[in-house]
Structures are given as structure tokens and as C-alpha cells.
Amino acid sequence: MVADEIPGFWAVVPAGGAGTRLWPLSRSGSPKFLHDLTGTGHSLLEQTRDRLAPLVAERLLVVTGAAHEDAVRGQLTGLPGDAVVAEPSARDSMAAIGLAAAILEHRGAEVMGSFAADHVIPDAAAFRAAVAEAVAAARDGWLVTIGIEPTFPSSAFGYVRQGDPLAGHPTARQVVEFVEKPSVPVAEEYLATGSYRWNAGMFVVRPTVLLDLLAEQDPTFAANLRTIAAEPGRLPELWDRLPRIAIDHAVAEPAAAAGRVVTIPGAFGWDDVGDFDSLAGLLGDEEDCTILGDSSLAQVIGASGIVVPRSGRVVAVIGLDDVVVVDTPDALLVTTRARAQEVKKVVAALKDQGRHDLT
Amino acid sequence: MVADEIPGFWAVVPAGGAGTRLWPLSRSGSPKFLHDLTGTGHSLLEQTRDRLAPLVAERLLVVTGAAHEDAVRGQLTGLPGDAVVAEPSARDSMAAIGLAAAILEHRGAEVMGSFAADHVIPDAAAFRAAVAEAVAAARDGWLVTIGIEPTFPSSAFGYVRQGDPLAGHPTARQVVEFVEKPSVPVAEEYLATGSYRWNAGMFVVRPTVLLDLLAEQDPTFAANLRTIAAEPGRLPELWDRLPRIAIDHAVAEPAAAAGRVVTIPGAFGWDDVGDFDSLAGLLGDEEDCTILGDSSLAQVIGASGIVVPRSGRVVAVIGLDDVVVVDTPDALLVTTRARAQEVKKVVAALKDQGRHDLT
Incomplete structure (x- = not known):
């Protein structure tokens, strides 16, 4: 499946995290996503943009810390001015991706996909093919995650456990549960079952579905995000009231328990380049x-x-x-x-x- | 034996050698002896001067490459202008020490001792006591070397084999031969005999005795050195005619074979700091x-x-x-x-x- 531009689909790129284990390359003032860690001449952020561009053209929304806004804009030249949203402070992934969802809902986006700014995916075509399948499932109202085929029993990644196939979407599977980073022996058991995939934190979903799922868990959180999207001037006032919580805990895990999450298998190499060992590998x-x-x-x-x-x-x-x-x-x-x-x-x-x- | 100033005794300090194995600290333009390799705040050259000063006061002659003359003078402030002799080019240790001997003979020095600028000797008092004994033997016409007690079977140093005690000098022993750097097994055999000591290249001798020993092997070499000492303006002309040979081969080995060398045991730690392994040790x-x-x-x-x-x-x-x-x-x-x-x-x-x- 070759993936061309997908009308109505927006890419969200949360660009956060200091990358402490990549010191002294990565610093709090110059985090991992701003660096060329793979010797291509392009930063991880630039590579993320380039990987997504064939699918979304200019429909890209980067959410980053205020301290990094200028550096992000400097690297992503040619984007519209409203393509970068600056967080007043770091409030974890639910606030960042949730704000993007609220803004995109306000703009009338049909489907969004969230992809971290600091991951490495050598096979961009295979990535885009998986995203296109995920978008198709998301249009049907599912919260879709892309599950990476594990190549070794990693204790550094969370996992997603696959259940039954999804009717109408040939490669999609129901998600039974998300599981936290396991020990290596537990990871070995996961791999032996053939039912587990790495959770790369890639979520594809209709913005309204994501916000409604959040509202089921924390109505105020979702309401505040929607208020900010409608009245951007209230961002400084409302931002600090948002809970610090990861999107996995806030939405993905309860939604999986409710049978509302599916996964698309990602048949491509992926790494979050957590440290110099993984970078060397x-x-x-x-x-x-x-x-x-x-x-x-x-x-x-x-x-x-x-x-x-x-x-x-x-x-x-x-x-x-x-x-x-x-x-x-x-x-x-x-x-x-x-x-x-x-x-x-x-x-x-x-x-x-x-x-x-x-x- | 406490060693005070020794009248008529001059110290010669050959300051040469790039110290390639101590790169990148040591460079051809900034060799080992100019560096503080022991964390004392003083370079090896300065430490060598300080170690000798109680014996010789200002009777010091440093022989160094023309490229390093300014750096040497910069470190050894307070010395007379004629305390540093610049070699037009590197011509190994016989030319350097021989030139110093000729200059000192010309100045009427009674005894000289040659000590490399880049060796480390933590116990300066024990060093000076051994030098004083060596000077006493040198006054009797011997070529005297200080033999360091080996602490391990090193394959990085040459050795001196001791023979009979020398009448009139309680610690001195005849030198049977100098031997080149051995393999570790051969060095182990040397240590087992108890008769071998490390050759640290410290020679104490009357200048005239040294030059006459050289003249027995190479009369032209010795004559050219004496000419330079008498007519310093001829240094550039005559220097390039001097053979490139180490003092060990040119004088010490044949003199030992002729029974004209004695050794004084050095009961002090010594290292020539050849590489970062020895420096770490x-x-x-x-x-x-x-x-x-x-x-x-x-x-x-x-x-x-x-x-x-x-x-x-x-x-x-x-x-x-x-x-x-x-x-x-x-x-x-x-x-x-x-x-x-x-x-x-x-x-x-x-x-x-x-x-x-x-x-």
C-alpha cells in the first residue's frame, strides 16, 4: 500500500523531553529532537517533519516548550505561523496532545495522528503505509495505535497486547491492554506469545473522539482544553490547571479497557534513541x-x-x-x-x- | 648521608625528546619536559632544576633544541644567560652531553653530572645523596653511573650489571657491562641474580675524563666538541658534522668493557614517564x-x-x-x-x- 496525501488528516508532533541520557549532546536547553543524531544532516525533528510531509503537506502542528519555540521554528522553515504551539510549561503528554486535539477540532480537522519529534524510523514508506491504515480505522471512531513488531525483549519500552482482528480493516486488531515497561524475562514471555507489540506512543484518532474519551475520565481537563482552543488568550491562565499525566494513563489505558482501541501493525524499524547504547545499535x-x-x-x-x-x-x-x-x-x-x-x-x-x- | 652544595660540581640537563607516547599532552613543539606531568604545579624541567639546586646552586647547564630555548629560559628564570645551550639540530645524547662537557672543561669545572630533564624522582634527598657519592668516585677519575634498584622486570629500560666493590668508596661497584632493553623473561633473570640495576642514563664524571674516553673511540668527535667550546661562533659550522649516537654506545659501553665505569646504587624511586601507563602507575x-x-x-x-x-x-x-x-x-x-x-x-x-x- 503506497500512501499519498490523506485529505483531512493532520499530524501532531509533540516536541518535548530533555534526553538526559544523551548528555552531553542533548541538554535541557537544546534537547534531543533538535539534534542530528543519525548523521543525515537533519535533526530528529526535521526528519519527523520530512517523514510526515507526503501524508499531510502543511497540515502539521508542533507542540513544544516555550523555551524551544524559536529553535523549532528555525528548523521547520516554511511552515505557517500557527503550526507551532508553545506550552507555557511542561505538563506531560496528555496536555500537549490534548491541546493539539482541541485546536484541530476547532479547525475542523477530521483525523489527527500524534508522532513524537525524537524517534528514528529508517523506512519512511512503511511508516506512512501503516499511518494510512490507522487513519482509515480512526475515521470509524477508533483510537488507533501503531504497534511496532518487537525485535528483541526490550525492558525500555511499553507493550500493547493484541486481541481479535477488526472487521473491515484487514490488518487492524483490537487492543486488550497496554502494559508498562516489563522486566526482560517478562518481555521474553510477551514475545513468545506473538501477541505483544511495542507501544511507540503513536496515536491516530479523530480529535473529537480523543477529547470525548478524555472527558469520560476528566471532564474539566477536556473542557479546559476546548476553552483554550476557542479562546487562545486564556492559555496562560488555564494551562497551569491542567493535570500532569501521560496520554497512556489518561486516555489509552481506560479506552482499551472499554474496548475502544485498535492497533495497526508497524512493519518498520523504530527506536526512541533513549541512550548512546541504542544509538550505537x-x-x-x-x-x-x-x-x-x-x-x-x-x-x-x-x-x-x-x-x-x-x-x-x-x-x-x-x-x-x-x-x-x-x-x-x-x-x-x-x-x-x-x-x-x-x-x-x-x-x-x-x-x-x-x-x-x-x- | 645528607648532601649539601658540592663545590666544583656542575649539573648538565639534556632537555630533548618529543615524548610521542605522551601525546596529546606532549608535542614536538611542546615536549614532555616542559609539562607538569605529576600535578605539582611544576614542569618536569623545573622539578629537575629544583632537585639539583641544593647541590649546584647556579652551576647548571641545560642543553636543548633551538626550538625550545625560549620555553626553557621562560621556565628557568633567574639562571645566568649562558646556562642554556641551544643545539642547532637534534644529534642524540653524545653530542648534547659532550658539548656540555667541553663547555664545562673550558670553564674549569671539576666534575659534571648529567640528568635528563624529563625524569621523575619523588625522593629528592635520596637522589642527592647518591649523586654526592657519585661525585666522590668521579673525582677519582671514574665514569660513574647511578644504578636504580629495579622494582619490577621492566622491558622498557636498559640495565647495568654490577661487578666487584670499589675500594675506598663504600657503596660503589665496578660495572661489568651495560645491556640493552631486555625481554620481560630476560629481565626476570636479571632481577633474580641481584646484580642488575636500571640504567637511568645518569652519568657523573670529570668533563676531561668523558671527552678523553670519547676521543679514544672517535678523536674527531671529541676534537670538534672542544673546538666549539673554545670558539662558540663555530657551533653552526661544526655541529652538523657530529655523529648521531647515544652516549651509552659512544662512551659508556666501551668504557665499561675497559673496566673504567663504576655504579652507585640509587635507593630512590625513578621513572622516565615513557607513556600514560607508567604515569598512571x-x-x-x-x-x-x-x-x-x-x-x-x-x-x-x-x-x-x-x-x-x-x-x-x-x-x-x-x-x-x-x-x-x-x-x-x-x-x-x-x-x-x-x-x-x-x-x-x-x-x-x-x-x-x-x-x-x-x-
């Missing part, structure tokens, strides 16, 4: 030393892993397996793929030491 | 992560080895044993203590690539 294989950046700056002898030369300096790495070396103008990280998660301890220590310039 | 123990520089710049979690933060940037190291991280403003090295020797391959590669700014 995404960009190279076990034997390689991946250079993310100007390879003429790297002098590698008998080493594997990932080297990120981003300061313009020569980086020499000798005799280390699965190493992670990230060189930026004001901070350097040296660790291993296995210990890459612990970089958040460094960020915490730097915050404790008042080095907010570095975090 | 010198500054810390196996469990430690040594920070050479501003420790507030280092964020170390579960790592051992040596971290050198010299660019002002924060350096975070997580989960690596025996690691070597050297951070300078224009180049970064990441390796292990076991692979530290291979840094010379990086320097060679950079030279091949025309990056002379970095080597």
Missing part, C-alpha cells in the same frame, strides 16, 4: 566503530562502539570495545555501551554542583 | 582513578586509570577500568593503560595526514 553493528559526525576528526585503532566528534577537535580512540566517546565544545563523555544509562548520574551531579550551563 | 595505585589537573572538572563514576582534564571542559568517565583519557584544547585521547604505547601510531597517522599542528 541503530547506526552500526557490534564490530563497528560508528563515527557520528566528521569522520576525518576520528582516529580509531582497534576500537568498537560510537564516537561523536562535535567540538572540531581530533578524537583518538585506541583499544576499547563498545566504547562511547562524545566530544562537545564544553563537555566530554567517555563510557561504555553497557553503562551508557548512567550518564544521567553525571547530569544530576552537575546540577547539584550548580553547573546549569552544562545540563 | 607513578601517580596512583591500581584501584584509583588519578586526576592530573583540576579535579573539579572530572566526573568519574566506577572507573580507574588516569584522567587529564587540560582543556577546561568537564570530563565525565563512567564504568571503564584502567582507562586513559587526556583532554587538551585541540585533541583528545581515549585508550587503556595496556594500549597506551599505541598512541604513537596516532601521532604517525596525524603526521601522514599533514596535521603537523597536532603533533
Whole structure:
């Protein structure tokens, strides 16, 4: 199935999250989605826009923190001025995606799909094909999630459990439940059943359906979002009253329990690039030393892993397996793929030491 | 034995060698001896001067490359103008030390001792006591070397084999031979005999004795050195005619064969700091992560080895044993203590690539 532009379909791109485990590349002032993490010459945000553009043309709505609004607009040139919505403060994914839903309902959008700004999907065509199937199901009133085929028993992702096929939509399956990040042994059991897929946080739905599902759980939340959409001047006043809650808990889990969620299988590689280990796995294989950046700056002898030369300096790495070396103008990280998660301890220590310039 | 100032004794300090295996700290334009490698706040050259000063006061002669003359004078403030001799080009240790011997013979010095500018000797008092004994033996006409007690079977150092005690000098022993750097198994055999000591390249001798020993092997070499000392204006003309040969081969080995060398045992720690492995061993123990520089710049979690933060940037190291991280403003090295020797391959590669700014 080749997916061309889908009339009435809007893409929502929540651009949030600091990406602490990708320090020192990613900082609170310059989060992950603004960076070219895959060596394509384009940031993850730009790649997300480019991946969606054939489906939506200019029908794109990015929701980001006020601190990043200028950077987002700077990267997404050519978009209409109202394509970027700035959150006064971070209030988790339900507020961000819910506000987008209210704005799009107000604009008369038929279907929306929400896709994070900082995920990596190498096969854009397969992605778009799945989205087109999801839109078709969403038009029938379902909350649709795209379930990624798991390639290993990850403990870093949540899962969605598939139930019966959905009549009229050949690949769609009912969703029995969403489950939180499991341990590796539990994830292994999930994979053995063949019924579980990774929850990549991609939701496709009619804006009105999403807001009505929210209203069933928290009528005030949904009402405030709709008020903001109708009277944008009230955003500063009402925003701080919105609960901090993830869309999974606020809407997806109760809707699944009520039998109102379906999933479309995503037959494409996907990664949320949580840390340098996953980035190294995404960009190279076990034997390689991946250079993310100007390879003429790297002098590698008998080493594997990932080297990120981003300061313009020569980086020499000798005799280390699965190493992670990230060189930026004001901070350097040296660790291993296995210990890459612990970089958040460094960020915490730097915050404790008042080095907010570095975090 | 406490060593006070020794009248008539001059110290010669050959300050040469690039220290390629200490890249990127050490460069051809800024060699090892100009750097503070031990975190004392003083360069190895300054430490060498300070270690010798109680014995010689201002009777010091530094022989260095013309390219480093200004840097040497900048570090050794307060010395007379004729305390630094600049070699027009590098011609190995016999030319450097021989020129110093000829100059000192011309000045009427009684005894000279040659001590490299880039060695580390933590116990300066024990060093000076050994030098005083060496001077006493040298006054009797011997070529005297200080033999360091080996602490492990090193394959990185040459050895001196001791023979019979020397009458009249309680600790001195005849030298049977000098031997080149052995393999580790051969070094183990040496240590088992109890007769071998490390050759640290410290020679104490009357200048005239040294030049006459050289003249026995190469009369022209010795004559040219004496001509330069008498007519300094002829240095540029005669220097390039001097053979490139180490003092060990030119004088020490044949003199030992002729029974004219004695050794004084040095009961002090010594290291020539050949690479970052030896530097790490010198500054810390196996469990430690040594920070050479501003420790507030280092964020170390579960790592051992040596971290050198010299660019002002924060350096975070997580989960690596025996690691070597050297951070300078224009180049970064990441390796292990076991692979530290291979840094010379990086320097060679950079030279091949025309990056002379970095080597």
C-alpha cells in the first residue's frame, strides 16, 4: 500500500523531553529532537517533519516548550505561523496532545495522528503505509495505535497486547491492554506469545473522539482544553490547571479497557534513541566503530562502539570495545555501551554542583 | 648521608625528546619536559632544576633544541644567560652531553653530572645523596653511573650489571657491562641474580675524563666538541658534522668493557614517564582513578586509570577500568593503560595526514 496525501488528516508532533541520557549532546536547553543524531544532516525533528510531509503537506502542528519555540521554528522553515504551539510549561503528554486535539477540532480537522519529534524510523514508506491504515480505522471512531513488531525483549519500552482482528480493516486488531515497561524475562514471555507489540506512543484518532474519551475520565481537563482552543488568550491562565499525566494513563489505558482501541501493525524499524547504547545499535553493528559526525576528526585503532566528534577537535580512540566517546565544545563523555544509562548520574551531579550551563 | 652544595660540581640537563607516547599532552613543539606531568604545579624541567639546586646552586647547564630555548629560559628564570645551550639540530645524547662537557672543561669545572630533564624522582634527598657519592668516585677519575634498584622486570629500560666493590668508596661497584632493553623473561633473570640495576642514563664524571674516553673511540668527535667550546661562533659550522649516537654506545659501553665505569646504587624511586601507563602507575595505585589537573572538572563514576582534564571542559568517565583519557584544547585521547604505547601510531597517522599542528 503506497500512501499519498490523506485529505483531512493532520499530524501532531509533540516536541518535548530533555534526553538526559544523551548528555552531553542533548541538554535541557537544546534537547534531543533538535539534534542530528543519525548523521543525515537533519535533526530528529526535521526528519519527523520530512517523514510526515507526503501524508499531510502543511497540515502539521508542533507542540513544544516555550523555551524551544524559536529553535523549532528555525528548523521547520516554511511552515505557517500557527503550526507551532508553545506550552507555557511542561505538563506531560496528555496536555500537549490534548491541546493539539482541541485546536484541530476547532479547525475542523477530521483525523489527527500524534508522532513524537525524537524517534528514528529508517523506512519512511512503511511508516506512512501503516499511518494510512490507522487513519482509515480512526475515521470509524477508533483510537488507533501503531504497534511496532518487537525485535528483541526490550525492558525500555511499553507493550500493547493484541486481541481479535477488526472487521473491515484487514490488518487492524483490537487492543486488550497496554502494559508498562516489563522486566526482560517478562518481555521474553510477551514475545513468545506473538501477541505483544511495542507501544511507540503513536496515536491516530479523530480529535473529537480523543477529547470525548478524555472527558469520560476528566471532564474539566477536556473542557479546559476546548476553552483554550476557542479562546487562545486564556492559555496562560488555564494551562497551569491542567493535570500532569501521560496520554497512556489518561486516555489509552481506560479506552482499551472499554474496548475502544485498535492497533495497526508497524512493519518498520523504530527506536526512541533513549541512550548512546541504542544509538550505537541503530547506526552500526557490534564490530563497528560508528563515527557520528566528521569522520576525518576520528582516529580509531582497534576500537568498537560510537564516537561523536562535535567540538572540531581530533578524537583518538585506541583499544576499547563498545566504547562511547562524545566530544562537545564544553563537555566530554567517555563510557561504555553497557553503562551508557548512567550518564544521567553525571547530569544530576552537575546540577547539584550548580553547573546549569552544562545540563 | 645528607648532601649539601658540592663545590666544583656542575649539573648538565639534556632537555630533548618529543615524548610521542605522551601525546596529546606532549608535542614536538611542546615536549614532555616542559609539562607538569605529576600535578605539582611544576614542569618536569623545573622539578629537575629544583632537585639539583641544593647541590649546584647556579652551576647548571641545560642543553636543548633551538626550538625550545625560549620555553626553557621562560621556565628557568633567574639562571645566568649562558646556562642554556641551544643545539642547532637534534644529534642524540653524545653530542648534547659532550658539548656540555667541553663547555664545562673550558670553564674549569671539576666534575659534571648529567640528568635528563624529563625524569621523575619523588625522593629528592635520596637522589642527592647518591649523586654526592657519585661525585666522590668521579673525582677519582671514574665514569660513574647511578644504578636504580629495579622494582619490577621492566622491558622498557636498559640495565647495568654490577661487578666487584670499589675500594675506598663504600657503596660503589665496578660495572661489568651495560645491556640493552631486555625481554620481560630476560629481565626476570636479571632481577633474580641481584646484580642488575636500571640504567637511568645518569652519568657523573670529570668533563676531561668523558671527552678523553670519547676521543679514544672517535678523536674527531671529541676534537670538534672542544673546538666549539673554545670558539662558540663555530657551533653552526661544526655541529652538523657530529655523529648521531647515544652516549651509552659512544662512551659508556666501551668504557665499561675497559673496566673504567663504576655504579652507585640509587635507593630512590625513578621513572622516565615513557607513556600514560607508567604515569598512571607513578601517580596512583591500581584501584584509583588519578586526576592530573583540576579535579573539579572530572566526573568519574566506577572507573580507574588516569584522567587529564587540560582543556577546561568537564570530563565525565563512567564504568571503564584502567582507562586513559587526556583532554587538551585541540585533541583528545581515549585508550587503556595496556594500549597506551599505541598512541604513537596516532601521532604517525596525524603526521601522514599533514596535521603537523597536532603533533
